[in-house]
Amino acid sequence: MLVNTKNILEEAKKGGYAVGAFNLLSHPTVEAILNVAEETNTPVIVQINDWVDPNLAIARRKSQFEADTFMNYLVDRCKASPVPVAINLDHCKTYEGCMRGIKWGCTSVMIDGSELPVEENIKLTKAVVNTAHACGVSVEAEIGHVGGRADDTVKEDVYTTVEEANLFYKKTGVDMLAVSIGTTHGVYLKKPKLNFDRISELNKNISIPLVMHGGSGLTPGDYIECAKRGITKINFATYMFMEGGKYIKETLEKNADKPAEFNTLLKAGIEGQKAIIREHIEYFGTKKYDEIFRQ
Template sequence: MLVTLKELLKDAKRTPYAVGAINVPNLEAIRAVVEAAEELNSPVILQHAEVHENLVRLEEIGPVMLDYARRAKVPVAVHLDHGASFDMCVQAIRLGFTSIMYDASSKPYEVNLAETKEIVKIAHAAGVSVEAELGHIFTSAVGGGEGRGSDSSEDYDDLEDVYTDPDMAKAFVEETGVDCLAIGFGTVHGIYLKEPKLDLDRILQIKNKIDIPFVMHGGSGVSEADYKTAIRNGICKINYYTYMNKAGGKGVIECLKKMIAGETVFFDELSLAATAEMKKNVKEAMKIFMNP
């Protein structure tokens, strides 16, 4: 059942729980995520990240994502993740995506504000939800995929410069009218090379200023305890991809071991093995997200 992001997160915020938002740059990932969500009777968000255009183009994967969402037995939003241009956002809206993220977080605040405000007008006119980002999410050297190089909390003298400022978030949300906000509080895109320094109280500080759903980017690799605290503090959408993707690679490796042992291995076996491992991994994450 295809629904908007705003609709999904409204219930998540009230309960509370978090909805998994999974990047799906191939058919195996789409199948794994939808099957996992159906088996757990959990809502889910299928995402296409603009940085994955090198793997598959939006116009190719988008219709497949929408088809699976419409036929799913659970509510599914179809979302553009980290849209960095108006053209990409408009393309997603025209395809039928029910939400978009316009990411101008690397630009000066006033530019981020003005550009996000404009894309909100366009999207809302089409009934499409909008996510924006304020603050900085760190990027690992391994699997980060955000195209901004790698960094960590150790690279900054004052984390107040990169974590989301509560007062700034309040002003930003009130002026732009975004439906949810990705906030920076210490998470990392990609594989965690060391324990992250999460400021989980910052989520509450921002929540005390604005009453909208918050988004955790760099969700893979966070501990179960920190997930649950973050959700109770106001996180309603958790972006998850790297560790599911790694699990898919594990499934392929297990198949290839048979080949090394002299058995014949066909490509469809690799596809099914990757799907099964990704499904197993994302189910475990969803169980945590739904039961904080």
């Protein structure tokens, strides 16, 4: 069933577990994510991009027609699922893009003004919140700044403080907040320095769910600790895509003497993604949903 992202995360906050938010670009990844959620009876968040944004990386971009027809499929597929599924528009930098996400059927949009001066970030986020709430869609925003792909250094002063998070929440009315707690996007070049105490402090003082970006590549213990201390949404993409590719590569190598068959490789890629999703759902503690909310 397609549900509001906020509902999934409020339950997670109550239940003391996190829910995976997995990015997708194509049908096989949608099936991998939803199949695992359905097999494990757990809620899940699928994440899309503002596909038609000309500033989006070319590998992720879709034409208007491709985007519209893909979103028809995605919304129908999520509605048909027996488990709670939310569709989130990930890292959208513009008001217009968030409106496209709402039109496509997203149940939440993330307005990412984290690179703007804080007053401008508040202004942009507030404008998106006003329209999204009128449409029954929830909003994620980001303060502090989660490092980018080439940025492997996280300095002490980039960790989000309780004061700035509270001020941002009060001024925007946002539904969930991405906080900077020491993770970076992409592949880690050196061990991240996570600030677990800051997560606990933020969780104790802020009523809305907390989101972790750059969730790929942490240790199982890191995920367990983050979920325990109050992170409720963990964004995960890079390692999932790499694991799918790894399974395809292995299948090709194992069958090097035979012709490569499209469906065999596709199936291998889906299996690879499913394996790593299954493993991470376990670390995130999402299975608790089954014990708490499905009696």
